[in-house]
Amino acid sequence: MKGGDIIIECLKAQGVRCIFGMPGTQNLHIYDSLLRCGEGLINHYLVRHEFAATKMADGFSRSTGEVGVALTVPGPGASNASTGILEAFTDCVPVLLITGQHELRFYEKDSSKMFHGLDQMKFFEPITKYRGKAGSVEEIPILIENAFKAMLNGRPGPAVLEFPMDIVKGNGNLFVPGKVRRSIGRCPSSKDVSSVAGKINSFRSPIFVVGSSVIHSNAKKELKELIEKIQAPVAVTRCAKGVFDENHKLSLRGTNGFMFRQAAEFADATVAIGCRFTSLDTENWKLQLPQPIVQIDEDANEIGREYPCEASLVGGLKSILTALTEEIEQGKACWKQPLEKIRAEFFKQRPLPLLDEIRQVLPAESILCVDVHSLGYSTFDEYPVDQPRNYLYPCIGVSLGYAYPASIGAKIGCPDKPVVCFSGDGGFLMGSSEIATAVKYGVNVIGIVINDGALTSIKASQQKAFRGRTIDTNMINPDFVELAKSFGAKGKRVKSLDKFKKVLEEALVNQGPTIIEVLMEDNETQLVDSINWLKSNPLRSP
16 A cells, blocks of 8 residues: 555544645645545645644644644645644644655755755754654554654644655555544542642632643533532633633633632632643733642643642542542632622623624634734633633734634534634734635635724834834735625625624624624724733723
């Protein structure tokens, strides 16, 4: 069997359902194998820029929990796709980038002299969990199996595999490893669990901070049972949004928001579960967490890494949370009144434009993909979700242009869920060529574009830091409605915000992609007032 056929057979065995990519010279034989061996089992989606291939794979992976796969040529194709790999690395998303490569006999040549030349193993080393290049046909199954093991175990992350043209065209015996499953970490000893449970029981008013490892470990149910027994409040990291129902009376939503800050002043301890304490979750580690800290994680290397902790447990989060729940004392009545007051104060502030309308129109199971823009930042605290994987955002790398390609990947992964992209004009233009992909494959995704004619958050940051001076943050935009129609998508324009809700409701029943342009050039003050780091007050007036 040809090497390319073995690649596809191994991907099928791992449950790969789709690939996002673009054919080119060094991967043509992989594509031919995909056509012959993957037809009806692995669907391919042609992107218009390799930047979008890994973003679509990322959106697919975050929304489904499966590995997202991209396929490009090496060199510029791979480097274009590297932004998506960086995002997957920082946010712990299992994305696999497969590339072709020149023949093995040229590997000794200077890569800078080669067509599409790039030493990809060195290039991707800092931003992947696993990298591999095939030196023979026999190595293909081993590389694919190792990549999936690395991507799915521990904290997930991306991998890159490189297949030389002569290996893909060569012949070998078919060997297909079994499907890789995420390993379930063991529970610590009952003595250790009892010790930590006793520590938590000794706290008068603990506060919980929860990270995305609870999602990866499929431990949402166990977390809820623990929290409802102890009756203590929960804040989640950016990557963990939805792991605890944000409509729950014990939810503080994000760690950067008003509710968490207020609750932290009342708390006498922190219980951190499966979180990495990233720079954005902790404001460059300036966030004062209530002491002492108890840390629970599947990765021993994270214990005490960013904040000192007094007690810890390492192992499988499902089993740890189950064991802790059995030993945790019932209820923390001291939280009832402070939480009611904090939440009441938060919810009486004046609502931001569009967010309430989007939440009212979209069914609970809908997926919202948010780009980097002024109103998008506020969705962490002011757009509630009750399930993980229904809210996608480039949380740590924060790459502009993420949301539209990711929303296409999410809709392909979850065709029965409504999927909406919520972006600013700057970010949307970076991925707008992928309207062609959505139209070509009939991907029914809605793109909401805030057209305010500026990189508003950066413009406001310049004004604040430099006595009102700005440089190159105003933009010239296309007619987004006509842009959408030129690709064959539907386009709608909202000039008055009170018309937005009806337009969104109509878009939900459309067949095929729709772009909704919301004109907000006259709302700059309102938009700036939504940005946490630019606010003069923590809450808006009612």
